[in-house]
Amino acid sequence: MAAPPAVADGRQQPRRRRWQADRSNQLPAAARRWRQLSFDGVKIDHFDPREKVVKETKKSPKLKFAHVAQVKYYLYLLELRGIKAATGQVEYPRQKRTTEVSLLAADRDTTIPGWLAEIERITQLEKCPEIVRKSYCRSCAFHDFCFS
Numbered sequence: 001m002a003a004p005p006a007v008a009d010g011r012q013q014p015r016r017r018r019w020q021a022d023r024s025n026q027l028p029a030a031a032r033r034w035r036q037l038s039f040d041g042v043k044i045d046h047f048d049p050r051e052k053v054v055k056e057t058k059k060s061p062k063l064k065f066a067h068v069a070q071v072k073y074y075l076y077l078l079e080l081r082g083i084k085a086a087t088g089q090v091e092y093p094r095q096k097r098t099t100e101v102s103l104l105a106a107d108r109d110t111t112i113p114g115w116l117a118e119i120e121r122i123t124q125l126e127k128c129p130e131i132v133r134k135s136y137c138r139s140c141a142f143h144d145f146c147f148s
């Protein structure tokens with residue numbers, strides 16, 4: 001869509017604002033729904049503040065347990081920041097599948113604090129643990145970080 005023509009009689013500002021508002025209404029509803037959140041060193045790519053839903057999109061469900069853990073951790077952090085009862089989804093567009101994720105009492109009370117304690121323990125070690133190369137490491141976003 002072309003920008004509105006500039007006019008020299010002082011009407012340009014209101015017309016431009018109206019045009020920009022019209023454009024934002026043309027965004028697909030799905031794009032308007034999701035916001036990006038950054039806090040506590042994490043970045044949540046898709047958060048719907050109205051429905052309180054976190055969405056992650058992944059290529060393949062091969063590491064589904066890790067994808068679910070990631071979303072549970074986001075829900076846990078949101079809860080710590082006062083956003084209660086948020087839920088999550090992991091979408092696999094290629095497979096046309098979606099996994100629903102909820103933060104359970106056991107996650108909140110035991111599982112996630114256990115992960116955090118383990119991370120803390122590992123970061124306190126004098127030497128890095130032995131590296132364990134898995135087949136899925138090749139397609140992991142952290143590959144260079146772990147193996148270079």
Ligand code: SF4
Nearest residue numbers: 136137140142143146
């Ligand atoms: S590359 Fe590193 S972070 Fe990624 S799966 Fe392998 S060990 Fe884990």
